[in-house]
Amino acid sequence: MAHAIEAAGLTKKYPGDVRALDGLSITVGQGEILGLLGPNGAGKSTTVKILTTLIRPDAGTAAVAGHDVLRRPDRVRRVIGVVSQKSGADPEASGRDNLVLQGRLYGMGGAQVRRRAAELLARFGLEDAAARKVKTYSGGMQRRLDVALGLVHRPEVLFLDEPTTGLDPEARASMWAEIARLAGDDALAILLTTHYLDEADRLARRVAIVDRGRVVAEGTPDGLKGELRGDAVHVQWQEAPPEAPVREALDRLPGVREVVLDGTRLSTRADDGAAAVPAVLAALDQAGVPAAAATVARPSLDDVYLRYAGRRFAQADGADAAGPAEPATAGGAR
Numbered sequence: 565m566a567h568a569i570e571a572a573g574l575t576k577k578y579p580g581d582v583r584a585l586d587g588l589s590i591t592v593g594q595g596e597i598l599g600l601l602g603p604n605g606a607g608k609s610t611t612v613k614i615l616t617t618l619i620r621p622d623a624g625t626a627a628v629a630g631h632d633v634l635r636r637p638d639r640v641r642r643v644i645g646v647v648s649q650k651s652g653a654d655p656e657a658s659g660r661d662n663l664v665l666q667g668r669l670y671g672m673g674g675a676q677v678r679r680r681a682a683e684l685l686a687r688f689g690l691e692d693a694a695a696r697k698v699k700t701y702s703g704g705m706q707r708r709l710d711v712a713l714g715l716v717h718r719p720e721v722l723f724l725d726e727p728t729t730g731l732d733p734e735a736r737a738s739m740w741a742e743i744a745r746l747a748g749d750d751a752l753a754i755l756l757t758t759h760y761l762d763e764a765d766r767l768a769r770r771v772a773i774v775d776r777g778r779v780v781a782e783g784t785p786d787g788l789k790g791e792l793r794g795d796a797v798h799v800q801w802q803e804a805p806p807e808a809p810v811r812e813a814l815d816r817l818p819g820v821r822e823v824v825l826d827g828t829r830l831s832t833r834a835d836d837g838a839a840a841v842p843a844v845l846a847a848l849d850q851a852g853v854p855a856a857a858a859t860v861a862r863p864s865l866d867d868v869y870l871r872y873a874g875r876r877f878a879q880a881d882g883a884d885a886a887g888p889a890e891p892a893t894a895g896g897a898r
């Protein structure tokens with residue numbers, strides 16, 4: 565089997581002429597986490613629905629664990645685990661009963677299913693809460709149970725649709741560790757959809773950036789960031805400056821390129837960010853548009869997204885999904 569997941573040229577239109585997928589292609593190998601990264605509405609959930617046989621594409625092909633999703637959906641369903649955005653657990657039942665019921669749905673018998681439930685409760689740190697109703701669980705515990713439910717029947721391929729949305733930092737970190745173990749120790753192929761750039765950066769061996777229904781960039785997080793030459797320089801104003809003098813000032817500076825002005829914030833790239841900051845600030849001062857602060861950062865996935873999608877991730881997402889930038893050198897803040 566070449567790949568655990570192989571999708572090529574997927575297209576999908578919804579009523580109202582919404583083109584959710586526009587020729588999307590991805591592959592995921594065994595033991596690999598592919599991060600499908602994109603803002604709200606990019607087409608991530610539609611991709612997962614097609615690969616998990618919930619909906620059919622208008623065109624394109626897809627196979628999961630070697631089974632064609634259109635011709636053998638029954639086989640696909642037996643080898644996949646799906647953890648969707650909305651919890652599938654019964655809040656009125658205990659964690660253990662939820663796991664046992666799920667196992668029975670997959671045809672697992674008495675002792676076997678109880679053993680598997682106990683194993684998963686231990687693995688996900690839910691032993692003490694095993695007999696409690698799920699509605700009394702914290703958000704992090706519920707999410708861990710959701711992942712355990714997706715694993716009861718020992719799938720080969722796991723789909724995790726935004727697994728950490730709404731979790732606090734501690735619960736996110738423990739979920740990340742568990743997901744990494746699933747790909748590492750258990751050699752599961754994992755398709756992880758997320759709109760958190762830092763999550764993709766941290767977890768995924770490869771990232772596919774999806775914008776408007778297609779993959780616009782693909783590679784390892786470090787590889788994608790490494791393709792962006794030089795440093796990212798971010799400039800901040802108290803109030804949005806007029807665009808023309810800002811652009812004219814920066815156009816004249818050698819080594820400064822790819823200027824994107826977005827309200828009070830400007831992003832640009834420079835071969836040597838630390839050296840460029842004083843020149844950038846001086847040029848803006850001279851042009852009558854003095855900035856409040858400037859910082860230098862190593863390129864982030866947000867910068868990668870900006871390069872390929874032509875807009876900032878958070879701007880497309882309508883939320884601060886990018887997380888804080890990681891400053892490598894503090895520039896001339898003032």
Ligand SMILES: Nc1ncnc2c1ncn2[C@@H]1O[C@H](COP(=O)(O)OP(=O)(O)OP(=O)(O)O)[C@@H](O)[C@H]1O
Nearest residue numbers: 578579582584602603604605606607608609610611
């Ligand atoms: N059943 C549907 N009917 C009509 N339009 C739909 C339907 N489902 C999704 N869409 C639209 O298709 C596009 C892609 O949606 P999709 O849910 O795949 O995006 P997403 O990347 O998963 O976003 P999110 O992060 O919000 O889940 C969006 O414009 C969405 O509004």
